[in-house]
Amino acid sequence: MPIQQAAPVYSVISIPLQKKSRILSTPERHYRVLAKYSNTPSARSKQTNGILGPVHLKSVNVDVEYVGLLQVGTPPQEFKVDFDTGSSDIWIPSKNCERCGDHPTFMQSDSSTFKPFSNGTETSANTNNTASSTSSSSNDKDKSTIMKSTWTLQYGDGSAVQGVKGYDNLSVGNMTAKNQLFGLANKVSAQFANDPELDGIFGLGFPKLSLMGTKKSFVENLKDQGMIKNAIASFYLGSSDQGGQLLIGGTNSSLYQGNFTYLDVTSDRYWEVPFNGIKVGDRTIMSGGGGTSVGANGSTTAIIDTGTTLIVVPPSMSQSIHMAIPGAEYNNTFGWQVPCVQNLQQSNSSNSQYSNDIIFRLGGHEFPIPYSDLIREKTNPNNSTLCYSGIAEAPIPMIIMGDTFLRSYYSVFDYDNKRVGLSRSK
Structure with a gap:
């Protein structure tokens, strides 16, 4: 299929955004959008100069959501995520997730490129961040560090997604953004835990919307790291069994x-x-x-x-x-x-x-x-x-x-x- 090129393409691969189907999905999605927007501000590398290969999107639940594959870490661990222009944070379940059902969880100890978030800085993946109990001053310092390292997305029903932050290499299609900030969820609401097709959320909004303090989006990081010439993401959302496609760096x-x-x-x-x-x-x-x-x-x-x-x-x-x-x-x-x-x-x-x-x-x-x-x-x-x-x-x-x-x-x-x-x- 022809790709409108913004720069030379050295590697192009196709990964689907897929759709799923399940009855009575409309009220569930109506409920989720109420939750999603309940905390709005008014209320609350190697240079390739390429275009990301088409990411095929799977349609889910009568065109309820379109999910594609995300790879995290080295070697990569794979997750199914919703590519969401209505949010700006990326999160997946962590190994410490209390009720993530059958969803895969990220094993940070298995990734040689993972770095935990500590006091607003990037640290070694092997750094021990255990709080000290030897003095009140160190306890206060650790408490501050923990607060800055955690995040919460609060929903209108009182449920939430909670976790810690870290940095790692995130890959979509044939493009990798190095040292990308993302969330490791330790608790997720039942809506997410019971969704068999969705492991996490891949936010594609502007950084100012980020609740985790993301400075640059995944797409902007790809441009800064020389992977694409133009910081754009384009979507085709098909109906029925067609699925869809996400393309980063160009249009199809x-x-x-x-x-x-x-x-x-x-x-x-x-x-x-x-x-x-x-x-x-x-x-x-x-x-x-x-x-x-x-x-x-x-x-x-x-x-x-x-x-x-x-x-x-x-x-x-x-x-x-x-x-x-x-x-x-x-x-x-x-x-x-x-x-x-x-x-x-x-x-x-x-x-x-x-x-x-x-x-x-x-x-x-x-x-x-x-x-x-x-x-x-x-x-x-x-x-x-x-x-x-x-x-x-x-x-x-x-x-x-x-x-x-x-x-x-x-x-x-x-x-x-x-x-x-x-x-x-x-």
Whole structure:
């Protein structure tokens, strides 16, 4: 497949981003996005000059998440991770994880390149960091060191991912970032522990969003270490059994059509872009604000997030969208439901709006997605006519453009120019 090259390629390998399927995944992912955004700031080498070989993404749980392979350490230990532009920290289970189920755990003693995090500095992998109990002053010093070496991601349900930090060589595809800061989880919430396809999270947001104190993202470190010329990551998120692809350092022209529309980010934390409203077909149902997140310049914004399954909007916006869709219903148990695909195929399209696109205006440009992309799994075995909607509502001050939106667009996350590029997927 053709690769648009930013620099000469000396080695290219393909690793999948895979999808998984499991029923009743939509409420679980709605719940997870609430947890994920509950602690937002407003609330809380050898030079190759290459492009990373395509990383194939596996689709999981009815396009719920796309996971690919990460290798950590020397020799490499392998983990399945969610490549997430909505967060900025990388973490995997450690050997000390208390309830990680059957997930593989990182054995730091087996890696010759691992260095523990100690007092904000990189230390030898064999350094003994055991706290001393000989004096109060040494206890205070060790307590300070431990606090700086630990991290916690707190979720809205009170559960959390907790662990310590370290440095090691992290490899994705045929590219390795040396001495990359990452987290070793000692405790994980049940949502992660019970997910058989996902071992950890690979954050691709800006460093300012990092809760671990990451100074540079994995992609930026690759550029600094001479592995790529351009600090960009591009995604293709396929539907059905197609899986997807992550490419670092370039774009894959066989997976998109036309030119990219680039949107400047409003703040280099999230990949956050201006939001200007929504249309259903030719009907404008909301323009601009609506009580949503605002960027540094006071404009309404939306976050482009590969690590979130759904499109998540404030309740008033969700209601406006679904009221414009014939047959959509709200249920206190199931949330918003829309007519399933099989029923749409039997409907008279000339007398319905089911064939209309849902159009999101971002940065002054229109980005339509087909109504069919909103259809998820059935909500209730006693009701065969309605399925979960791919647009969910949440009382959070932001709009999240997740995979329901991104399946329609090849996306480019450009660290160098602080912008997001979108082009229609093939």
